[in-house]
Amino acid sequence: QVHLMESGGGSVQAGGSLRLSCTAFEYMYSSYCMGWFRQAPGKEREGVAGIDSDGRLTYADAVKGRFSISVDNAKNTLYLQMNMLKPEDTAKYYCAADCQDVVDVAVRKGVFGYWGQGTQVAVSS
Numbered sequence: 001q002v003h004l005m006e007s008g009g010g011s012v013q014a015g016g017s018l019r020l021s022c023t024a025f026e027y028m029y030s031s032y033c034m035g036w037f038r039q040a041p042g043k044e045r046e047g048v049a050g051i052d053s054d055g056r057l058t059y060a061d062a063v064k065g066r067f068s069i070s071v072d073n074a075k076n077t078l079y080l081q082m083n084m085l086k087p088e089d090t091a092k093y094y095c096a097a098d099c100q101d102v103v104d105v106a107v108r109k110g111v112f113g114y115w116g117q118g119t120q121v122a123v124s125s
Contacts, residue, residue: 001026002025002026002027002097002098002113003114004027004095004096004114004116005023005025005116006021006093006094006095006118007023008020008021008119009092009093009121011124012085012124013123013124013125014086014125015084015085016085018082019079020080020082020093020119020121021078021079022034022036022078022079022080022095023077024078025076027076027097027098032052032071033053033098033100033102033104034078034095034096035069035095035096035097035109035112036049036080036093036095037093037095037096037105037109038089038091038121039092039094043091045094045109046060047105047109048067049105050069050099050102050106051071051078052102056102057102058103058106063089066083067082068080068081080095082121085121086123087124087125089121089123090121092120093120094115094116094117094118095115095116097112097113097114099111
């Protein structure tokens with residue numbers, strides 16, 4: 001049974017960095033499509049970044065140049081390296097798996113079949 005577990009959230013000051021991890025149990029074999037999402041209070045869940053087993057990447061405009069998504073296949077783990085954090089990055093971050101294309105992160109979050117419970121990120125000014 002697929003199970004996703006996020007970790008690495010916390011509180012940082014603006015300009016700081018965090019690295020989120022998502023361990024994917026019973027997923028991420030030879031073919032995968034995964035993404036990171038975030039949801040701030042009172043706002044809709046939005047796509048942050050996506051990656052697939054062909055090496056294709058996608059990022060939301062708001063995080064381009066600051067965030068980096070990657071995978072360690074040996075550890076079945078998805079990462080989100082977040083640098084130059086801003087107060088507007090404050091949200092609960094979720095990893096998700098089983099999309100059909102990385103662009104699903106931006107336009108079709110409903111196709112993701114598996115979701116983690118989320119990890120909170122708070123950025124203070």
